[in-house]
Amino acid sequence: MQRRSSIALLAALASFALPLRPQAPDSPTLKDTFRNAFLVGAAINTPQITGADTLGDSLIVQQFNSISPENVLKWEVIHPRPDAYDFSLADKYVAFGLEHHMFIVGHNLCWHSQTPPWVFKDDKGNPLTREALLQRLHDHISTVVGRYKGKIGSWDVVNEALNEDGTMRQSQWQKIIGDDYIVKAFQYAHEADPSVQLTYNDYNLEKPEKRRGAIEIVKKIKAAGVPIALVGNQAHLHLDSPSLQDEDSAITELAAAGVKVAITELDIDVLPSAWGHTADVSVNVQQDPKLNPYPNGLPADVQQALAKRYADLFAIFWKHRDVVTRVTLWGVTDRNSWLNNWPVRGRTSYPLLFDRDGKPKPAFDAVLKVASK
Template identity: 50%
Template sequence: MSFFSAKPQLASENDSLNTKNELQVEFKEAYKDKFHIGTALNTRQIMGGEPGAMQVVKQHFNSIVAENCMKSSRIQPEEGEFDFSIADKFVEFGEQNDMHIHGHTLIWHSQAPEWFFLDKDGNTVSREVLIQRMKDHIFTVAGRYKERIHSWDVVNEAILDDGSFRKSKFYEIIGEDFVKLAFLYAHEADPTAKLFYNDYSMSNPKKREGVVKMVQKLKEEGVPISGIGMQGHIGINHPGLEEFEKSIVAFGNFGEVMITELDLSVLPSPWGDAGAEISKNFEYKDEMNPFPNGLPQEVQQEFSQRYLEFMKLFLKHQNTISRVAFWGVNDGNSWKNNWPIRGRTDYPLLFDRQNNPKPVLEDIIRLPGKN
């Protein structure tokens, strides 16, 4: 989701090659007959800077997604100048470890380079020019990894919470057809890859209706969309399980559902929901960072119970869900430490800052045997 990096961790915190509390069964092994268990990799990890975290990835995950290095501003910062150095290493790591590889993301308004939408004089480009630039970008990126990347987030976050189209530059210049064109180009560039639409706050009823309307229209027009990604940026009290389940069922009518970008924040939200609009940032206040030195036992218990509830829900819909992917490996490199308020200490993942599994993971691993 985010381009924010977590605050730096000491090597002893975030780079340990030895983890305590070794699990008897690997996370991915417990769910091998259910769905892929994925995680996002950041640039430092991909480039070898966190061997402890990468040991966790190899042991417990069978699917990977790049957190930032495949976004358009990183991979084509200037027109026609592509930098695949980090993305290539990401894909190679997945191949070397026989993993499902998910590409993120081909078209996203938030981290697109400015030149994408401007001519040499700084004026907004025509519809035809932007369509060509979008096509060239998709063909170059998806084409490079043809038959190597198994699935793509083709378009990211095109629908607002009220169900209407986001008035992004892609929408303003091309119109809603930019979504259709992106999927058509991605399929042409790599007919073997599965293609997904990905968005946050997907349990919101109005947003659900908007996404269903858009995807239904795409399907009716013969657009090759394989399914929908539901970003799982959740909190202790939101969203409601019932509404989340309604969206899984609704989206499952159009193909596979992926639970993407899963993390569980225990910190107070400035606006009280589980959105992921990265343009929103708030000033730091101590009361918004209540656990700088660790979680109280009662909060840890709430955290564990909440994760178990969601994993039970995912198992209930295992015939629809093909991948559950966490947005980071350990707490220390989670974007939630710096968003929506920079400088906080959050605990949203299943491995702590020393790469040790949290107690709830053992309970999560036991769940498939109970279903």
Template identity: 50%
Template sequence: MKPSNFKYQLLFICSIGLFSATFAQNQPTSLKEAFKNDFLVGTALGAEHILEKDAKANQLIKKEFNAITPENHMKSMNIHPEWNKYDFYLGDKFVEYGQKNNMYVVGHTLVWHSQLPRFVGKIKSADSLKLFMTDHINTVAGRYAGKINSWDVVNEAIEDDGTFRKSIFYNLLGEDFIKMAFDLAAKADPKAELYYNDYNNEQPAKRKATIEMIKKLKASGTKIDGVGIQGHWSINSLNTKNIEDAIIEYAALGLKVAFTELDLTVLPNPWDLKGADVNQNFENSPKMNPYPKELPDSVQTTLAQKYEELFKVFLKHQDKIDRITFWGVADNHSWLNGWPVRGRTNYPLLFDRNFEPKKAYNSVMNLKKNNPNL
């Protein structure tokens, strides 16, 4: 070999090595980094996360996510257990957690028909219910004014067929309770973004009704900044066309779109349940709990493929989407282990029970690693 040729080959090899090292250094190492130019990536926190009781979970949350939602502790049953009593301990800790870690903080939720304090169920008059709503929203949203980035103001007010849910709020106040809630929230915390949040609101009938409701709110001068699509879906029936249509139609109203409670169940659903009605529960059986110990590799692959399909849609419309929040940190912290069948073992998230990334995590991350211009 001639010395000159050897020199050029050595330079070529060194150049390849330098390029590979630089490429590796430039690859994103977390969800929040990978999608930093597209949308926020969040997770729902339980009390154990807020209080930092698990070091591995805490490390994962801080590494991967830049937005947080309280799973349960800001719902009225917990934060307002009695008419003249509030419990702000976990709410305060939650907000502190977000602030010290420079995270986008979501308040969830101000008005919801479920997980209400017992005393609310005993209310019989419209005036008393208005008094509760006024005091609750003024007190809770007012306490965190300037510290919460967005509120899920009203949660799940519309049924799948497009009619209003016959909740205590609707039965006593009619659909005006929605406007009332948003107006109170806007006054209590003028800086917070205000969202309407629901499940199945990507499906045509419910989407149409939601759009009509939002148009009425906006026409009346009520402040509403965004719509939250919960995203409790199944790997067996994921409909990306409905999801994409919903993104486009909600954004056309001048609203931000967020996917607020994302998870994909891998378990059978013989009742064809959709969404997230927490009052539904059914008997467990081996047939309904096929993976009690671990998820087969074939199902891991399907889950990864479905998450990849979803995130391709999200990236296509990243200009319209503000946030993607997973409903849980890891598989051990998922409400789907107990719904709609108690005692099942589900695997709906990107991290397993040991807080390790799954194939689904890699499929989502590879969208950006392999296509940085997406």
């Protein structure tokens, strides 16, 4: 999701001074352990793309065979003004993936967040007509997808178009164009690169009602004769929710709709939640020490609970490796995670497989063991 350009920047800046700490060459890696099952990816930030975060870059190259961009391909970054594109960071992102022979994901083309207000207005500040906004969407997708044709392997075409009950989110895209903006976006992306995988991406698809909405989107795209290869389930999870059965059911039912499944933004929040199970970036919670209980390190029992949770989830992904094509962690180390500053700023979060110093956590070892069972 994510969105969160300022959040990601705060997390990223903290990693600048970390030294390169390469792993022993004979140590097991995520990408090699699951090579015959699915890709294992990481979402990477600007310092990693530019080479400023040498520790992060080392881990990315050693551990992962797929990358997703946190922010550099989002509309506000790559197309900040009418008729003005800035491909500087996006080009570096794609070059990084090509240099290291990685599967490159494009994230994202159409979303209600991190899209500049001008996109939905004419030169007098009035709301665009349906036809004008469709043209603007077409031109953006055609330009961006076309630039990376044959280089980016999969695009998150539309991001987070659903409410929690599975109905259509009342975004500017939906209000001006109508529900068919999704089909149109997929059509434009396919026309720009007929060989690229096209994905619908959303969070909380473990919820049956929201999952039904995603399946309806798949059906509408297919009925229009437009290809959709994947549904991306973001999987921003907690230690105790959603249930493992819900995660299993999500993969099973999405695959039954005739698509493959990607786990696109996996992390596990071990900190208290006062806002329910959501990944809505508009949520903003006031700081409270009770919501940041581990500022000086994660207790051993919570560390082990995190390891078990990761192992249980990867066991489900492994079980469904015939339909799960990619599992992407949303970040590289705990230091980089967006959860340090969302939805509460200044917390110390522990949601990933590598700690703040880039060392593998017990969860890393627990995940590797899944493939040997």
